Amino acid sequence: MERFSSISMAVVRRLPKYHRYLGEIGKRGINRVSSQELSKITGFTASQIRQDLNCFGGFGQQGYGYNVDDLYKEIGNILGLNKIYKTVVVGAGNLGQAIVNYSFFEKSGFVTKGIFDTNPKIIGLSIKEIKVYDVEKLEDFVRENAIDIGIICTPRGQCQKVAEILSNGGIKAIWNFAPSDIKVPDEVLVENVHLSESLFTLSYLLNEKEELEKSRKF
Amino acid sequence: MERFSSISMAVVRRLPKYHRYLGEIGKRGINRVSSQELSKITGFTASQIRQDLNCFGGFGQQGYGYNVDDLYKEIGNILGLNKIYKTVVVGAGNLGQAIVNYSFFEKSGFVTKGIFDTNPKIIGLSIKEIKVYDVEKLEDFVRENAIDIGIICTPRGQCQKVAEILSNGGIKAIWNFAPSDIKVPDEVLVENVHLSESLFTLSYLLNEKEELEKSRKF
DNA sequence: TAGATTGTTAATCGATTAACAATC
DNA sequence: TAGATTGTTAATCGATTAACAATC
Secondary structure: OOOOOOOOHHHHOOHHHHHHHHHHHHHOOOOEEOHHHHHHHHOOOHHHHHHHHHOOOOOOEOOOEEEHHHHHHHHHHHOOOOOOEEEEEEOOOHHHHHHHHOHHHHHOOEEEEEEEEOOOOOOOOEEOOEEEEEHHHHHHHHHHOOOOEEEEOOOHHHHHHHHHHHHHOOOOEEEEOOOOOOOOOOOOEEEEOOHHHHHHHHHHHHHHHHHHHHHHOO | OOOOOOOOHHHHOOHHHHHHHHHHHHHOOOOEEOHHHHHHHHOOOHHHHHHHHHOOOOOOEOOOEEEHHHHHHHHHHHOOOOOOEEEEEEOOOHHHHHHHHOHHHHHOOEEEEEEEEOOOOOOOOEEOOEEEEEHHHHHHHHHHOOOOEEEEOOOHHHHHHHHHHHHHOOOOEEEEOOOOOOOOOOOOEEEEOOHHHHHHHHHHHHHHHHHHHHHHHO
C-alpha cells in the first residue's frame, strides 16, 4: 500500500475531523467561519487549518473566512463522501453487527451488500434485511457484485485468510478490525482499527500520569 | 489532558505494536531478536526501534540483540499491563457487548465491573455474568468501586453527559467510542476511537488512488 | 579475537507555526 | 477606505534516519 500523492497522511487524517465539526456548526445554523474560530473548535492551530485546506484549493475568502456549507461539501467530496461504496462485513459477531447496524455509515454512502460468517446457526439469517452468507461464497460475491470495501470483523486467527479471499475477489480496500496486521497485494488499501493498541495507549498514559504524580511528591 | 512527559506520543503509539509483535514471535519460540529483524516484522526502521526502546532504558545487549521474552515483559510493564484496571462499559448495544465479550482485554488486565444502559429491557440482565445497571447508578458505582476506566459506547447524543457523570464519579480515564469529542476536566485522560474518521480516511485513499490512476492514463 | 549489534550523537527530513503581503 | 482574514512563504520545531563508537 504505497502512496504517490503529495498530501501527507497527517493532513489526510485531519480532514474527517474538519468535516465533522463543519457539519456540527452548519447544523447549528452558522454559515461563516474563520480559521481562528475553527481553531478554537477543533484544537488545531489556525495556521495549520489554512495550510491543510490549501493543499486542496483556496476555499476561503480574504477578509471573510470560509462558508461553512461550501467547505463542508468540498471536504466531503475530497473524502469521497459524494460516492456510494459497496461493502461486505465478514464476521457477524457483536462487532460486525455493530457496524452493520450503525446507520451513519450507510447515510455516508457505505452500503452493506452482504454479511459473511462461518457459523451455520447464523448463516441464512438477516441483519437489518441484509443476508448472512457462508464465507465459502465470499470471493465470488465480491467479484460478482464489484464490492469496494471489505470489513474484517473476525477473530485474529481468520483475518489473514479472509484478507486473501477478499483480495482474490478483487476488493479495492479493507477495513480491518482484527488485532493483527494483514498482508495483501500492493493495490489493496488497508486501514486498521487496532482496538487493543488504543486501549494500551490509554493504559500507558494512565501509568505515566501516576508515575509523574508520585515523583512530584518527593 | 495535558502531558508533561518527555516521551512523544509518536513513540507511545508504537509501543503496543512492539508488544504485540514480540508476543507473536515469542509464541513461535523465538527468544532473541535484533532491531534489524524487528524492523522487518514491524515495518519501522531499525534505527527508530532502537531510539524508541532507549527512551525507556537499554534493554538490549551489544552484539546480541534483545531477549524477546524480557523485552515483551518490559514493554508490557511500560504500558502498565502488569496491573489490573477496573472498567465500566456504558451503552450495552452491539459495540458495548463486543467489548465486554472480547476476552483479550480481560486477559490483559482490564476487568469490566459493570455495564450501564438506559433501556429498561436490558437493565437487570447479565452479559458474561456482568450485570447491566441503570445509568442512574453510574456515578455512585464509579465512586464506590473506584473504577479506573469508563468505556463510552453510547450514541453521540449521550456521550457528553456520560462523560460528565464518569468524571464526577472520579474516573481516571475514558475510552470514547462515540463519534464526538468530549469535554472533561483536565485530570481525566481521554482516548478516542472515532470509527467514522477511520472509514473516511480509507474512503479518501480510495478516491485519491482512483484519481491518480485516471490522471496517469492521459 | 572478530563479528555483530546496541546505544547514542549528529544529520536530515517533514510537519507545524509564524509572519505578512494580497485582497476581499 | 479600513479592517479582517486568507493564501503562502519563511522560520522553527520535532521526529526520523544515518552513522559510528562502545561493547558484548
